[in-house]
Amino acid sequence: MMTSQSAQESHLSSQEQQNLINDTVLYILSQDNTKYAIKRRDTVKNVLKTHGRNCNYIMDGAKRVLKEVHAEQFLRLTAAAKY
Secondary structure: OOOHHHHHHOOOOHHHHHHHHHHHHHHHHHHOOOOOOOOHHHHHHHHHHHHHHHHHHHHHHHHHHHHHOOOOOOOOOOOOOOO
16 A cells, blocks of 8 residues: 555656745745745645645655755644744
8 A cells, every 4th residue: 555645756757746846945935025824725726736635745845945955944834823
């Protein structure tokens, strides 16, 4: 039985995955100066489009890139978290 991550990866080539991760990083950085939180649905709508089912995997990759390359921390907030 495939794990959910490997099942997600099987739908996209490694180049497609990397392109989506890079596009997501660019989207996050472009939205960084706004006073609003970046919502998952906005990321899916504006970046991932038809690949929304891969959102968790892509966001994990974007989080890694933001940390390693840009030295920025990306936090996921749940609906219950209020900051």
